[in-house]
Amino acid sequence: MKRYVFRRLALAVPTLLLVSVIVFALMRFMPGDVVIRMVEGHAYAPTVDALRQELGLDRPAYVQYLEWVGGIVLRGDFGNSYWTRQPIWDEFARRFPVTLELAVLTILVSVVIGIMVGVVSAVRQDSVSDYVCRVFAILALSVPYFGLAVLVVVLPAIYFKWTPLWTYVTFTTSPLQNLSIMIVPALVFGVTRAGPVMRIMRSALLEVLRQDYIRTAWSKGLPERVIVLRHALKNAMIPVISLIGLQMPLYIGGSVIIEAIFRLPGVGLFFFEALTRLDYPVVQSVNLIIAAMVVGLNLAIDLSYAFLDPRIRYGR
């Protein structure tokens, strides 16, 4: 087990290095010039040259790359934003709890709804409840979360002169107020993410319910509730957990729009604004940090399989 973890961690190094190269190169290939974007139409040559020099953009690309990666590895310094001129790590650390909370609440909403609907659908296969649940899943899959978010904000404002938008308050300042602000975006995002969870849950559970040990349980005369919830559900959870792991970058990516619409000062919005402003260091560093988190999370998910299914062993 230890060896497995160590090997996975060692593998993470080249992965992240590759991510850093790709993301650095992609930013340089993006059309437009950050310096001219900063001075917009007022691009007088001496101003542009001075700003380019100030930001270190006059040096060769490989020097810029080495300095960026070197700063992270040697000093833990992710650099400064070109636009805000503030340290990226400080901004990231301040904003990350917002995005993390949104992701956790979204996962919670999608998992609770998805599992409940998925279980009902599987247990009552081909019944009216199954069809209703499947229609719900398709609906959740097809409604774009950003469209739903806009509707949730705009429609009550038009019809009731009310809108679910408040000034963000941190969890530590007022947990209740914080949750009341976060619940609507989490519901909007979570409901649309519940579709895939429900679909996977249903098929996984149907498969498990057909296995021999379940038949044995039935023959022992165990009640349905015990068979489904204690014996079948745990094993059927593995693909669902994998799905959540795979969807993690989606939660971060999706938070861009959700945070912008619901006025949440999270990482998604930080990243999006940096991308539109061609703020290279921010896009690179945030990408790298998130890549590191996804790698770590996937490892954690892989390790959780052993807990869920004792038949799984981590070999060499």
Place this chain on the structure above:
Amino acid sequence: MTRHLALAAASVLVLGLALAPDTLAQQPKRGGVLRIADREAPNLDPNLNISFLTQSWSNMIYSQLVRFPHGPEQKNHSDFSVVPDLAEKWEHKSPTVIEFTLRKGVKFHPKPPVNGREVTAEDAKYSIERFRARSAFRARFDVVQSIDAIDRYTLRVTLKEPFAPFLNHLAASTFVPILPREVEEKFKDFNRPEAMIGSGPFMVKSYQKGAQIVFERNPDYYVKGQPYLDAVIIEITPDAAARLSMLRAGKVDMGHMWGFLSAEEASSLKQTNPEMVITPAMTVASSVIYFRTDQPPFNDVRVRRAMSLAIDRKSWNDAILYGEGCIDVGPVPCALTDWKLPATQMDPGKAKYLVAYDPQEAKRLLAEAGFPNGFTVPMHHNPGYTTPWRTIYDLAADNLAKIGVNVDFKPEEYGKYISTTYLGKFEGMALGPQGNGFEIDDWLFSGFYPEQPHNRSHVADAELNKMLLAQRRELDPKKRQAIVHDIQRYLADKAYYVYLPTWPWHITHAPVVKGFKHHDGFSLGYRLMFTWLER
């Protein structure tokens, strides 16, 4: 007789009573918190970023030497006459030397490390020098030769040559806010809330990044009794639909710092919130087709004239601009009323190339220029601009197709568009908005003089250049205006740009907001200095 007198007295009384509530309602009232939904400034240092958000937030905090009139002082929203701010008076000692006399007793905000000390000529000198060293707008003051603080209250600016736009640039809330040097010494720059220390109408009370910034009234502001508001809160809201929803729901009094809404947004808001105060205002901006006049086919004036005659401006205005647009755009935007020479006051034979629609004549000109079957031309543009820009691209293509000019659409993402096409780095033709600045020189010299970044059509015209230089060297406003009018007459039939109808923004706020008057530019603090609330 007595009866007549009594009747007259009664009439006066009735009239007085009828007018009284209105008069009383117009009396500014102290107190209250104004809430605004808008985006977040990317940086707080006015010299480190030129974003309108940074500049507008800065204008809440910092004073200037001179400024434009605002609120009841302004004759219209593009009144760019210069009035005193920290400098109570100024005098041209010679065409190149201007001496400013500063007010005595004006104090910076009572915050460390400045602790409410008096603003002096040294601060003004430091601020202009910092602007010239750090700001991306610095080219505006290339003409400055030296700045001297003669004594505590006298500042002398010496220019390399007479430069008419100088005072106007100094009055714009985009260039030289007066900053205290000790703040930079302590914090390295002005890019943090605790470093935002000026002598302006408001002070930063708190700043929660990504959520809200609270500006509170400066109790020691040198204009006694102002500002009227206790505080201004900007609720940071990046999404436009969310901003409008907050305005509809009454969570904010303004859905934009300057109250800007598009015609579509304003009309939709009016349906749900008929109580909102909405005033259309034409801003200093224009919409243009620009092209490589240094390359074929646009180096032929007949082709350019044909392009202009192909545009059916009146139909555009009626169809997509609710009839509110300005058709006579020309090289001087409609809103710059002090400088604009309307097409109606020009030779009709020349003015038609600014405003007329004549596709038959356009086809004839194209044939004469050697394009009887027209041609195909790339049209660079940014599809990301807000409504009605996409419709405008289509309309332009449609109008041009009718004279045989086929448009090959070249959509560009904003970052690319602004870094290349907008600076004249493109082939063929481009279409988009222009917002060069608020001084007539920004539109004429910057728009037509060789090598200037706003000279998007690559104009190089020796005769025009002489006039462009002359207007910026003429210090007498009347004589300068005459040159500016001559330039407009000269440019009318050159068709270096094809001018398209330009539309107003709709300045919108809740009815409780009083005294708020739009003024073009980034002067949020000056606007809110005259604003009060009637809750």
